[in-house]
Amino acid sequence: MSARDEVMNRIKSALRDAPVAPEIPRNYRRDSHMGAGQRLDLLVDRLVDYKANVFVVPAADASAKLAELLAGSSSIVVPHGLPESWLAAVKNDAGTVRLQVDSPERRLTVEELDAVDAVVTAAAVAVAETGTIMLDGSPSQGRRVISLVPDRHICLLLAQDIVEVLPEAIARLEPTSPQTWISGPSATSDIELERVEGVHGPRTLDVVILN
Amino acid sequence: MSNTFLGMPSLPVFGSGNLNATEPFPKAARRELANTQLRANLGHATATIRDKRLKVVAELPDWEDMRDSGSAIKDATMANLPALLEQFEANFTVRGGVIHWARDAQEANEIVTALIQATGESEVVKVKSMATQEIGLNEYLQEQGIAAYETDLAELIVQLDHDKPSHILVPAIHKNRSQIREIFLREMVDVDPGLSDDPARLAEAARKHLRKKFLSAKVAVSGANFGLAETGTLTVVESEGNGRMCLTLPETLITVMGIEKLLPSFTDLEVFMQLLPRSSTGERMNPYTSLWTGVTPGDGPQNVHLVMLDNGRTAALADKMGRTALNCIRCSACMNVCPVYERTGGHAYGSTYPGPIGAILSPLMTGITSEENNSLPYASSLCGACYDACPVKINIPEVLVHLRGEDVDSTRGKVKVPTQMDLMMKGAQWAFSSGSHLNLLEKGLPLGKLVAGRNKVIKKLPGIAAGWTQSRDIPAPPSQSFRQWWAKEHKPGSAVGPGTTTEGEQA
Numbered sequence: 001m002s003a004r005d006e007v008m009n010r011i012k013s014a015l016r017d018a019p020v021a022p023e024i025p026r027n028y029r030r031d032s033h034m035g036a037g038q039r040l041d042l043l044v045d046r047l048v049d050y051k052a053n054v055f056v057v058p059a060a061d062a063s064a065k066l067a068e069l070l071a072g073s074s075s076i077v078v079p080h081g082l083p084e085s086w087l088a089a090v091k092n093d094a095g096t097v098r099l100q101v102d103s104p105e106r107r108l109t110v111e112e113l114d115a116v117d118a119v120v121t122a123a124a125v126a127v128a129e130t131g132t133i134m135l136d137g138s139p140s141q142g143r144r145v146i147s148l149v150p151d152r153h154i155c156l157l158l159a160q161d162i163v164e165v166l167p168e169a170i171a172r173l174e175p176t177s178p179q180t181w182i183s184g185p186s187a188t189s190d191i192e193l194e195r196v197e198g199v200h201g202p203r204t205l206d207v208v209i210l211n
Numbered sequence: 212m213s214n215t216f217l218g219m220p221s222l223p224v225f226g227s228g229n230l231n232a233t234e235p236f237p238k239a240a241r242r243e244l245a246n247t248q249l250r251a252n253l254g255h256a257t258a259t260i261r262d263k264r265l266k267v268v269a270e271l272p273d274w275e276d277m278r279d280s281g282s283a284i285k286d287a288t289m290a291n292l293p294a295l296l297e298q299f300e301a302n303f304t305v306r307g308g309v310i311h312w313a314r315d316a317q318e319a320n321e322i323v324t325a326l327i328q329a330t331g332e333s334e335v336v337k338v339k340s341m342a343t344q345e346i347g348l349n350e351y352l353q354e355q356g357i358a359a360y361e362t363d364l365a366e367l368i369v370q371l372d373h374d375k376p377s378h379i380l381v382p383a384i385h386k387n388r389s390q391i392r393e394i395f396l397r398e399m400v401d402v403d404p405g406l407s408d409d410p411a412r413l414a415e416a417a418r419k420h421l422r423k424k425f426l427s428a429k430v431a432v433s434g435a436n437f438g439l440a441e442t443g444t445l446t447v448v449e450s451e452g453n454g455r456m457c458l459t460l461p462e463t464l465i466t467v468m469g470i471e472k473l474l475p476s477f478t479d480l481e482v483f484m485q486l487l488p489r490s491s492t493g494e495r496m497n498p499y500t501s502l503w504t505g506v507t508p509g510d511g512p513q514n515v516h517l518v519m520l521d522n523g524r525t526a527a528l529a530d531k532m533g534r535t536a537l538n539c540i541r542c543s544a545c546m547n548v549c550p551v552y553e554r555t556g557g558h559a560y561g562s563t564y565p566g567p568i569g570a571i572l573s574p575l576m577t578g579i580t581s582e583e584n585n586s587l588p589y590a591s592s593l594c595g596a597c598y599d600a601c602p603v604k605i606n607i608p609e610v611l612v613h614l615r616g617e618d619v620d621s622t623r624g625k626v627k628v629p630t631q632m633d634l635m636m637k638g639a640q641w642a643f644s645s646g647s648h649l650n651l652l653e654k655g656l657p658l659g660k661l662v663a664g665r666n667k668v669i670k671k672l673p674g675i676a677a678g679w680t681q682s683r684d685i686p687a688p689p690s691q692s693f694r695q696w697w698a699k700e701h702k703p704g705s706a707v708g709p710g711t712t713t714e715g716e717q718a
Binding site for chain 2: 002003007008015017019021022023024025026029046050104107110114127130131132137144145171173175177178179185187189190191192194196201
């Protein structure tokens, strides 16, 4: 008998008493009560608590803010679907910042990614209560690896994509897309439970919220 | 795939690997208790994490509702496990993943080894995984000439020190910063000799140490926190980014997951991803969570395997009362609130799974008669703190008592020399069976007073009772018993009757 059949048989044998699956109560909060302003404030508070750098700017200023944040960087990587308008000011700075685009046609190697200073991505949705930003691999967010290897991740988030509680975000996500949920920069609490930001993932997380 | 039941109902098949205590808990605990450094480190760590957890749990008005949901979802998962496993398998496979089944630790180790050998590699990076710890994968791979590098900071510390984890979430909880610095200086090649014991500097040393490994690794091994049947999705919850490195950079990803780790639907994740981080690290959310479903073309490993592990889980499932232990999401909240764990540490439990959950899970998976695991259900004060803390409401004290009963039953009928306890119980049976027997014994009370001496305490009881006085004194007995006093006060013909009391003696 194959291992699969044998394990299945053991399970069925173990459940000989035919336990009945209970009804699942779902009395926890599944929708939002906060206004947009409160959600934004809560998200900022949570992200700052995680030691992320947070900037709230009008949507029209996205490009200028990005250029300002990248002023000291010599090379950055962006996914191919990042909105063009966000990069306008960076492109005008040509010569100071080297821009590399990661796309299905031209996937950057790990070595190339390791050599860049920062990565800029969008986000699918963010949860205010937990301070979590979710990336789902769509063209504006790119492959999982591009937001992992560079030491600095700049994430641009539309204020309308902020929800209050986790269930609201789950409802918006496509389950089978490769997802990365990010709550602050890389961190560890393995030494005397003292939280230290920065281990293997990006040690700096900048979140630009476009209001 | 059929749901039909093949063959006769089988007897439970127990698990093997790092699940067995090789010495009784009381003996191991006594040794660990003598380690004052361990007790200091543990006391600090558990107190810190308890406070953090309480704070973030108190923030949520619907915490108890979520516990109710979590508990019901897991009960439903166990009740529907065959169908959910088949659903998971179909969904994971259709998206390009390959599923393997393992009856026990040995089979799982062989499958993982064969998969690694097929890639031609002799090195793998690993993200911390309880399942691979349970089956002793690292040791097995080493025997086969494959080096497995742990990448979680705490696991790395434990691996470099040739030690064993003592906590499921913070495996190096028993070590403090200066001990960790010494381990790094001793074991890490290329380490800066001027390394300080500042946690930030130590974390940086680990980053440098592993960076090249991550960027060049071709094969990674992981565990999984959840498998979602509805979509065939796997989930890894972590903090450092070492998990993301393992899950996205290599060409081949091999995941080992216990069959009990399923959740029926993607939606259920909304419950568990709130329960887990708050219960384990006391954070509102862990820094990184990764989700993948089979293979995503162009993104992450293109050669994706999953080993579904039994290794005694079906034996636990067969125990109607004990199967609730399989609801465990490995958050470690129970050990952080356990007065026994706080003092003995994780090594005393002798298994991959320490603390209150380990005290039930290990004997359920190996059988109560296995090795020394029959002492584990007694490693508890039954105070119930673990039940209160458990995010999926596993009634650990109830299962502990159930397993104590199993232990007693398993030795019933075996001829044995009566122990001191047996003799004491026999004596007590005689004493309490009649008033005159008890009265006779109570005549000896003044003797107790004599033994106690002038300071009116007895410091040492003889025989088996000595254990009780090892860490406390017993007050001297009174010079007469209530029965003797009553008899004196109620001499025949006395005016005092039922319903009245003598002056100054009101009860």
